[in-house]
Amino acid sequence: MTEVTEREAVQSEALATLHRVFGYDAFRGEQEAVIEHVVSGGDAVVLMPTGGGKSLCYQIPALVRPGTGIVVSPLIALMQDQVDALRALGVRAGFVNSTQDFDERRTVEAEFLAGELDLLYLAPERLRLDATLDLLSRGKISVFAIDEAHCVAQWGHDFRPDYLTLSVLGQRWPDVPRIALTATATHATHQEITQRLGMPDARHFVASFDRPNIQYRIVPKADPKKQLLSFLRAEHEGDAGIVYCLSRKSVEATAEYLSKNGIEAVPYHAGLDAGTRAAHQSRFLREEGLVVCATIAFGMGIDKPDVRFVAHLDLPKSVEGYYQETGRAGRDGLASTAWMAYGLQDVVQQRKLINMGEGDEAFRRRASSHLDSMLALCETARCRRAQLLTYFGQEAPESCGNCDTCLTPPETWDGTVAAQKILSTVVRLDRERRQKFGAGQIIDILLGKRTAKVIQFDHDQLSVFGIGEELAEAEWRGVVRQLLAQGLIAVEGEYGTLVLTEESGSVLGRQREVLLRKETKPAAAPRARRSRSGGGTAAAAAELPAELVPVFEALRAWRGAQAKENGVPAYVIFHDATLREIAMRRPASVAELGTIGGVGEKKLATWGEGVLGVLAGLDGSAPPASSSAPEPEPFDEAEPPEDIDW
Template structure:
């Protein structure tokens, strides 16, 4: 079957994005493949279309129930015979899916790795006609990764039990170490490897120092994303709940999500996020992997992620539809100290700690750098970019640097003079000459470093200490007391042999990306009315079927309807994301809205 015809007739797209066509051709021909492609880059089509084209069922190994349900719902809307097997099905429902599998009535079947590895299910697959195996989120196989899942290691058995069936492993986040591990553990030594650009040009990266995080977040949502869907990540469950509650009190539709909530609450909040528009979820990192919601307009971090892989994956949940989106983060000194402590006090072996230390240092360097953030992020994944992106805070508002050599010497000296036994707040009090009973008791008011730091404010000193820790001049006490200690790296600075230029602390100003306005905010009043009418019709149709609105049509498809204003089926079929099945199901409903809008314009 012609792959391009399936792309257009089923999924409503005219052309493949490189290297989708090469990936699909390899799989259709029976080759194993490893695909690294950014979130929103079209990974799913790389196995969905070959599964439709080849004889038999495509078996998709997916780690999360949410992903299965989202993708199966969307596939059925497009007319594809798809199903999933997971714990949400009762015995009768599961039996029905298994019967469909054996009869050859399915194009795609989604299953969790735990179920796949059971002797019963493997035996079932041997009796079925299998077109391919797709191993989604393949980075879960890596013990060095941020999302390791032990059951993924067992998936190598597919190469033994089903040697003639092609396997396609897919991930959006894998550095060189993780790629090698995927190939080794999944026995993909002969696989063709496709590495797409990791760039997500529609995402605007912005980082700032944390001052009043709730107020900073609220201002960002109100000014730039009112009524739009977003995800806010926090480090702790307590902060998740407090932030969600506070945002709700300020009029934002905000819901908490973390592993400590009752299962019913988590399911309910996740369902609202999927099915309603404009919902903000405040979550720990337990939320998000596998969420297929394309219209998340922002991802915000109130704490520093542990690695650039985690940051890239989490921010990649924004703007999957290709429309402008924001990756916004505030962070502070306490994040740096906490992550250092967690790393050094963990019970993992030294080799693992070295890898994790490298990952954290790369994350900290990304935060404190003064040049293009996108260029640095892509460079971490081995992709070189010569020109600055023009769509991050460093490009749009280049940071100032300052000669921090003398203040840094003072900061390092006060650590030394206080015997490397105290935390940052105490050290700042000594530098500022604060009258404090504790300082007098330890005799630090008589040290030469007492009161020598009046040229900076407490906030500026905190920023300096944060950057010194990030650069490895200062270490954090591994015993959990938070005291700061000098490292060998600081000697050239203390001796005056190294000039230290640091990013200047400043209050960030509001600065959007090079896209002047988000594509979903129209300047023309007529466009705004049509956009609202199309969204309302989509909401009604989705509610009638009990599916998320984006399953009917993505925002990007509605945006194109607003700009192109098709008035018949032929014109509607030219809109991206409108396939034959959706023409039948929804064509007249949306054409009616457009025709009525055009008629009203003529009348006025």
């Protein structure tokens, strides 16, 4: 067989598998190239955004190549759901981890050795055990997939030391292709993944980082919990979402506040006991419209497609972290929102955490560089999406038309004089009084406020006292925040005092102009743009023609009942996008239903009659004659696995 013929055969089998199992007719983006390369036996490093279809890049090779695909995943708490979702597609999947008893593990191991599994999920910790390596050596392996591969990067907050041992896979099984996948990585992290996993000959695939269905918005922070509530009530009533907070205390306070105001919300952080975390995660996956308030301990690997918003009440530490967290919204491709409230205290707090935290000077420099990039994203007057894509080394249009700076372009102004007033106040406090203060005291001096602290230190006698009355306090806080972002002033010490930088002199000496964004009063953000094919669970119904809304809602109700009966998340049955297409096309037969995206052979056989019955009931007619489709097979009920804190 010639090379061209072999390639065509691989492409044909992969495409047939995509349609038969997953119910789609074509690959997206880099998927086809990655799959062809891995099926042919090549190693691959894949950078693909959340919702970009990374899982298919190893699932289809595992189904096409002989043997079992081994998926290395750090997400013990999600393995049951991942396996349930695959089994609903007719894929023979299993997992081995510490949540199982001896008999359960022995059963799965026997299935693997007998060649009865298409995919087997393992935590990286398992591969440090000789018993696991011995087990794998006695079976036939089709592919090794290393998911969440950024966990190998020692500078990342998701770092897992067990990932450093995974180079053993290439050493012990040199003829088995390996594929390392992550949703986001800078060039440095990309290289670190390749080096630490021992994949020097791997082909690299970098998909577009653009998520056009996500609208990015950053608002001035005033009263963040009230701002969040207003945002949710105006745009995401009844939608599932994630709210990220910096501290555990803030997580719990925000969840309680939302719940008291009629939005069902639960907290998630590493300080909660494992059972509570597992229960809240399970509820989020299985219930519609639940909000999780969380620290960064939550979210990696969450495969819930209908998360309609991700909100940040505190500034993320890096663009990578922000991108990864916001990417958990809109995995189904429907319109979603990434919303953040951001203020001066966020900048001061993050600078203090870096200055006072553990780590050597190199670590602090790197953390500061990450924060600088995050501040640049917050303060930019250009398109936020373009700023994001540029950070990841991707070309971007000047305007995306779906972020706050594109929808409502910010005004800029010459802030050189204002910057000089701030810097002059810092200079006079230091040189004349040998004192250092934070932003609040400096702003009080400029506004001419005779507070107790101002009077105590005789700051009303300074020549700069009262010279800044042309701006309001919020505007001055914006000036300080933007000077910090531009590196024209810095935060020092435990108390967050302001000090000059090497760049300050050029402003004081009138050699540098300072352009600033004009501060806007906190207000209701512009309505998120919804595409014709998009929207939240509630918005999905609202944007359908009025006569089809009852059809969509009836299908959702049926789906919810099936999910509850079988103990699986609703999206395991069908995604919202699939239900929308069913509502619009109104298939009248099993064959017609099988042409809809997301309806593979197994789902068609399991759920097809149920869907057609719902549609027939709405028409007032009897369900179509029974076909060869069997009755739905119930899934095994399973307690949610205990989460791990890392």
